[in-house]
Amino acid sequence: MKLLEEKIFKSLMLLSAFAIISILGFILYTIVSKGLPSLSWEMVSKLPGGGFYLGKEGGILNAILGSFYIVIGAVLLALVLSIPVTMYINFYLPKRSFFADTVRFSFDILFGIPSIVYGAFGFAVMIYFGLKASLFGGIVVVGMLITPIIMRSLDEVARLVPKELTEASLSLGATKYEVIKVIIRQLLPGITTAVLLAIGRGIGDAATVLFTAGYTDNIPTSLSHPAATLPLAIFFQLGSPSEEVQNRAYAAALILTIIILVLSLSARYFSRKLSKNKI
Amino acid sequence: MIRFRLFKDKTARLTMLGITIFSLFFLLLIGSGLFYMSLPILKEKNIWVLLTSANWKPFKGEFGFLPYIISTLHVTFIAIVIALPFSLLTSIYLIEYASKKVNNFFSPIVDLLSGIPPVIYGVWGTLTIVPFISEKIAPHFVEFSTGYSVLAGGIVLSVMIIPLLISIFCEVFSAIPNEMREASLSLGATKWQTVKKIVIRKSMPGIVAAIALSISRAFGETIAVLMVCGNIPIIPSSIFDACYPLPALIANNYGEMLSIPSYESALMMAAFLLFIIIVFFNAISRLILNRIERRYQA
Numbered sequence: 001m002k003l004l005e006e007k008i009f010k011s012l013m014l015l016s017a018f019a020i021i022s023i024l025g026f027i028l029y030t031i032v033s034k035g036l037p038s039l040s041w042e043m044v045s046k047l048p049g050g051g052f053y054l055g056k057e058g059g060i061l062n063a064i065l066g067s068f069y070i071v072i073g074a075v076l077l078a079l080v081l082s083i084p085v086t087m088y089i090n091f092y093l094p095k096r097s098f099f100a101d102t103v104r105f106s107f108d109i110l111f112g113i114p115s116i117v118y119g120a121f122g123f124a125v126m127i128y129f130g131l132k133a134s135l136f137g138g139i140v141v142v143g144m145l146i147t148p149i150i151m152r153s154l155d156e157v158a159r160l161v162p163k164e165l166t167e168a169s170l171s172l173g174a175t176k177y178e179v180i181k182v183i184i185r186q187l188l189p190g191i192t193t194a195v196l197l198a199i200g201r202g203i204g205d206a207a208t209v210l211f212t213a214g215y216t217d218n219i220p221t222s223l224s225h226p227a228a229t230l231p232l233a234i235f236f237q238l239g240s241p242s243e244e245v246q247n248r249a250y251a252a253a254l255i256l257t258i259i260i261l262v263l264s265l266s267a268r269y270f271s272r273k274l275s276k277n278k279i
Numbered sequence: 280m281i282r283f284r285l286f287k288d289k290t291a292r293l294t295m296l297g298i299t300i301f302s303l304f305f306l307l308l309i310g311s312g313l314f315y316m317s318l319p320i321l322k323e324k325n326i327w328v329l330l331t332s333a334n335w336k337p338f339k340g341e342f343g344f345l346p347y348i349i350s351t352l353h354v355t356f357i358a359i360v361i362a363l364p365f366s367l368l369t370s371i372y373l374i375e376y377a378s379k380k381v382n383n384f385f386s387p388i389v390d391l392l393s394g395i396p397p398v399i400y401g402v403w404g405t406l407t408i409v410p411f412i413s414e415k416i417a418p419h420f421v422e423f424s425t426g427y428s429v430l431a432g433g434i435v436l437s438v439m440i441i442p443l444l445i446s447i448f449c450e451v452f453s454a455i456p457n458e459m460r461e462a463s464l465s466l467g468a469t470k471w472q473t474v475k476k477i478v479i480r481k482s483m484p485g486i487v488a489a490i491a492l493s494i495s496r497a498f499g500e501t502i503a504v505l506m507v508c509g510n511i512p513i514i515p516s517s518i519f520d521a522c523y524p525l526p527a528l529i530a531n532n533y534g535e536m537l538s539i540p541s542y543e544s545a546l547m548m549a550a551f552l553l554f555i556i557i558v559f560f561n562a563i564s565r566l567i568l569n570r571i572e573r574r575y576q577a
Contacts, residue, residue: 006471013372016365017385020445023438024392027403034406085302088295103299105565106306112492112561113309113554114499116526120533120550121309124316147302175288197394204396207501210530231398235502238402253402257395264394268387 028257035254038247044255048217060252063233065219066135070209070227071202073139074146075195081143082151083191087180090158091166104155111148116207118145123211136223138213145208146198153197157190158183189273196267200260206231230256310554317548320541329548335512337532342545344552346512350429350522353515354504355497357433359490362441367486370448375474393442401506404435409507417519424519427509432522435503440493447492447568451485452478454575485571488564495560499553501526525549 046059085107089100122141123133131137161183169179184191206229214226215236230252237249320329320342332343373382413426455478463473479486509521510531533546 002469002472006469009368009471010372010376013368013376016368017372019365020369020392020441021385021388023441024388026407027395027399027438030403030406031399034402081298081302084295084298088292088299092292092295101569103303105562105569106303108565109558109561110306112495112499112557114496114501114526114557116499116501116529117309117313117550117554117557120529120547121312123533124547125312144305175284177288177291178284180291200394204394204398206396206398207526207530211533231396231502234398234402235506238405238506250402250406253399257399260394260396260399261391264387264391268390 031250031253031257034247034250035252035257038251039254040251043248043251047219060228060230060233060248060255062217062219063228063230063252064255066213066216066227067203067230069135069220070138070142070213070229071199073135074142074202075150075198077139077143078147078150078198079191079195081147082154083184085151086154086158087183090155090161091176091180091183107148107151107155111152114207115145115205116210119208119210119212122208126212132224133212133214133226134224135213135220135227138209138227138229139223141208141212142202142205145205146202149198149201150194153194154187154191157187157194160190161186189270193267193271196263196270200263200267203229203263204231204256204260206235230259306558310551310558313547313551313554317544317551320544320548323541329545333514337539337542337545340541342541342548344525344549346514347523347525347528347549348552349514350508351498351524351526353429353518353522354432354436354508354524355494357430357518358436358440358497359494361434361437362444362493363490365437366441366444366448370445370452371474371478373445374449374452375470375478389442389445392438393446397439397500397503398506400435400439400503404431404503404507408434412519421517421519425509425521427507427521428519429508429515429522430518432504432508432524433518435507436497436500439500439503440497443496444489444493447489448482448486451482451489451568451571454485454571455481456575484567488567488571491560491564495557495564498560499526499557501530505530525553529553 040059042057043059044064045061046057047062048060049058085103089097089103093100118141122137122144126133126137165183165186166179169182170176174182209227209229209232213229213232215228215232216226217228218225220227234249234252234256237245237252240246240249324342329342330344330348332341333345334341334343335346373385377385408431409426409428411426412428412431413424416430417424417426417428459477459481460473463477464470468476504524505527508524508527510523510527511521512523512528513520515522529546529549532542
């Protein structure tokens with residue numbers, strides 16, 4: 001009886017693990033099989049032509065580049081914020097510190113705030129200052145969204161830095177600031193992983209850029225221009241009544257999925273490298 | 280020279296401290312900003328009426344949030360009910376039974392599932408789940424359903440929160456010290472009895488925290504749900520009816536309807552509601568999870 005119960009539950013576990021794998025396979029299969037027929041070099045390399053949204057020729061280069069512009073700006077912004085914060089709470093404050101815990105806690109909560117709230121808040125602030133939807137707005141809001149992500153993963157790798165390393169540098173007479181410069185080099189693979197994960201999250205998020213970055217058929221040339229993004233390109237094209245345009249939405253979804261796969265795999269590669277260097 | 284180095288050290292420290300303190304105020308800033316912008320509607324209308332009225336007629340100045348709140352709750356509830364058994368069973372398997380090899384194979388899958396953007400889930404949902412519901416499931420229960428429904432939103436959302444649940448469950452289970460398992464096994468309990476009576480019971484607070492966290496994730500999910508749930512502001516009477524969750528309300532209307540000031544304020548209030556609920560759930564579950572981590576580390 002005992003063993004029967006164990007057997008039943010064990011097979012249920014195997015079943016659900018298998019179900020989760022098949023769901024991933026199913027999603028990837030759906031996107032690839034729908035997107036592949038409409039995917040072409042033109043899609044990736046050209047701007048939307050006249051009548052693009054009626055099914056005429058052109059591509060979504062504007063959205064691909066726009067997404068990358070926004071996410072690269074956002075990552076830079078997030079790094080500028082999160083590196084000093086993680087360094088401060090890990091290397092200046094004592095190990096058991098209420099202040100550090102409070103900072104971690106508040107970033108954990110920021111991590112949970114949905115992108116639509118960031119999007120709406122960011123847009124309201126932009127209106128308040130009389131700004132229009134632009135590349136700049138998109139960068140700031142996506143930056144707010146991914147700062148907690150980067151900060152959390154940085155914090156995790158910073159905690160792994162052996163204490164001896166800091167002590168050795170300090171005993172040689174280095175100031176804390178100089179120690180941090182040494183440590184940062186140790187953290188580079190961790191920072192890379194965090195950045196790749198954050199790029200993945202930022203590039204795929206539609207709700208933040210919906211109001212803040214706007215949408216355009218051109219490649220933005222300045223920070224005040226609106227910028228198109230891939231998720232919105234998918235979203236808008238899918239809403240079109242024309243089948244031709246809808247098919248292109250599937251192709252765009254495939255492009256986005258490929259980007260995410262590449263980012264996710266390289267993040268894994270770098271995190272493995274990180275664990276190899278562990279002392 | 281030494282002076283300069285010390286000066287540099289001091290400047291760096293103060294800058295970092297400054298940025299850290301600034302980041303602490305960020306949460307407060309968002310919260311108060313959203314509250315400030317939803318003030319006009321709160322002054323005009325009774326908050327209780329806003330939350331319990333089902334009348335949403337922005338052009339007549341009637342803003343009842345009830346349909347959106349109910350829709351959000353429905354979709355979230357379905358998502359949790361579907362996702363919970365799968366992720367619980369899978370994480371028990373991964374931590375208690377599976378070999379390292381299986382774990383190494385599984386973790387990129389969970390990573391990938393959590394990395395897939397919401398809009399891709401939305402596309403997948405419209406391509407597969409929605410037609411499946413309207414053609415295969417709904418005809419057995421109701422006369423007609425487009426498939427864009429509470430159920431579709433719940434299913435898509437459940438797939439989206441499974442990776443989050445699995446990763447927290449795994450963390451919670453592996454926090455249970457091995458001595459406890461060994462003690463139970465040495466008393467003659469089977470593996471499954473140990474899991475059931477020791478691991479799961481000991482992890483209960485963590486499991487609850489994980490659920491709370493995924494509720495808050497599900498609450499705020501916008502694009503994927505918006506794409507499959509139909510977006511009709513009614514109180515859904517069955518899971519095959521269309522619904523209209525709060526995030527979708529903001530996404531669909533914000534940015535266009537700003538000519539009516541109270542409309543904008545009402546949408547900001549929707550965002551403020553989401554913010555409050557999610558901060559609340561997050562704070563509680565984080566506190567529980569942090570406490571678990573600390574207890575077993577010490």
